[in-house]
Amino acid sequence: MSLPAFIDLTVEEQAAELRQHFKALGASNIDDEQGSEDDLGNIVAVADLCFKEGSESEAEGVLNSIVSMLVLLPNEKAEPMINIFCQKLAKPPSSKLGLVCLRVLSVLFHGLEPVSPTRYTVYHALVQVAGQVEQIKSVFTDLEKMRAQLAPCKPNNDQMQKLLRILHEALLNSRESELASNVMVELLSTYTTENASQAREEAQRCIVASLADPNTFLLDHLLTLQPVKVLEGALLHDLLTIFVTEKLSAYSKFYEEKKDFVDGLGLKHEQNVRKMRILTFMQLAESASELPYDMLEKQVQLGENEVEEFVMEVLRTKLVRARIDQLNRKVLVSSTMHRTFGKQHWQQLRELMTTWRSHLRQVKESMLTIVNEQAELLSQQA
Template sequence: MTVPAVFMDLAPEDQAQELRIFFKGLGAEISDEKSPRGIEDDLHKIIGVCDACFKEGDEKDIENILNNIVSILIHIPVERAENLILAFCEKLKKATGLTLGSVCLKALWLLFQSLEEKSPMRYHVYYNLVQIARNVDQVQAVYSGVEDLKEQFKAFPPNNEQMQKLLRLLHEILLSCKKGDQAAAVMVELLGTYTAENASEARQDAQHCIQAALADPNTFLLDPLLALKPVKFLEGELIHDLLFIFVQEKLPAYITFYKNHKDFVETHIGLNHEQNMKKMRLLTFMQLAETHPEMSFETIQNELQIAEEDVESFIIDVLKTKLVRARMDQSGRKVLISNTMHRTFGRPQWMQLRDLLAAWKTNLSSVQDGMKTVATAQMELAAKAKTSKAH
């Protein structure tokens, strides 16, 4: 059966009838006659059977059909199209398979882009878009970062509850896609939506945030979490104590905590002890590197509680993270540190940065003065040469 041309030059009512005829031809339970109650009732019935085309035709045909439905939807005033849009989203969300899911993702993205920027329905369409993107492993097609997300809804921001729901979904999906850094940024944004007045309501989100950050093998900068109001609300609890260890303490502190609260670590919050040890060793090494530009293998072995034969492989693993810049002197059995990322960035680090910038400014001034001296000397030589030629 011939697929109706996308965005064909017909009135929405006539376009809807063409779709009715098409779906009836596929065997769907729908009349090919226009509804006496108008275009909205037509579209309601069409959306109800639109999944009939999922079983017929190729990818392009299905995309054309869905785009036809979108072209009618956007002609209906948004206040009357809300239920239709939600029903359409639900139908597309139920599509199975990567190919069909990708087609549905394109159609819903077209709807999202076609809605007015101030339409409150853009949020609902986007939420469903993210869910479909998860199903087809294409979340990066609809999400590129927190700032871009805010820009999408700049004209009509979702309410706080809606944004929290969306951020939780994104966090869950990004973690499952092993996008640890992006997931962490989303969770920080989520916790930032709570105020001092309602921080206690964020208890579950804050716990989930800490748990996910500690479990992610690629997340090492944990200090910013301590400043978040919902996380501060957990002070005095075991999960906050554990976070503090990962932010500021060394390996022995974690080992002691684990011995005293093994069940909490492994069962209650579901962390892997061996992974925790690996991360704490790396964090401890980073902290040592801040004050020890040169470290012997023996120091590393003792401080990190690893076997002598494992020291070199540990150093190689550290260098792979690019958190520390160093050179390994195997003959001298030591490591020469050139730079390291700070685990925390408090007043001492700001003072260090200030001193570094002040020295940089002084050096620039010296270079500038030197350049002026050179330029003046060249001008004087040029003037003398000109005078000599004149005589």
């Protein structure tokens, strides 16, 4: 990759120019007689001085010059300097300089060898800065891509947990609630039965955020996470279980008895009722292809004139496919997402796939028979 440089000079000449530049900015740790490799550490230590004076473009040029020298060093010498360099850039004094730091760190990240352990450090700083300037989507788009980027440098579990925490915070600050939820679930999945209790508070925040999100309906995967299992017996776990397996009547009873608890979580009762109505409809649709209005009125606690509007709302979520039979006052269900996907559903899916494979084999055999017969006929005619 072609890296931007402070000026088109050799490494030694760049170091000399940088020494003079930072001395002019007031650096007291710079020695005119030092060599480029020895002096680079001192230059990095005062890298943030370039934020004090001059334009953003000048600061970016200076920092990119430092980057062009860092990437040439062997890893054992570069690592401590890159750690300090990232610390200096991780707290920019303004949004404009934050964008400068974001671009410089990106150059450094892509300039390092994929297997370099310091790539993790730089990526962590990238996320931190991107979160501050609300540019997180320029760094992170999905978990799969992030894993692929960091896999060669092999970050350990503790490092990944630290990164996922700051990434979750950055996504929330950027109002990317869906991505933030995915990242939190990924974080909780890194815990085992031995250390799950350490993530108890994070599990609680994850549950509350998922319940509060008006577009999140499928929650059964949360119950499989070890930090969530630690909460079994707690009221929050009981509430989550209702949203995973129960109907609106169960939630209504829970809220009646534990109103202060639910309100204390910051959850809005009206939104909870809306979500539970949709989940109840899904559960009813799993076991019946025809849902009479009378039953819906009772199960989802709606008035006679509210059913059709509610069904239209359910259809807009695309969780259920159905049509309304106004004449006969019923809803005809074509298909629905399952609120929970357990062992029996995997077995059903396996049986379905096995049947499809058998049918495809029969089609293939029939086509081969036809081809062979046609080939034999053509051979006889020839």
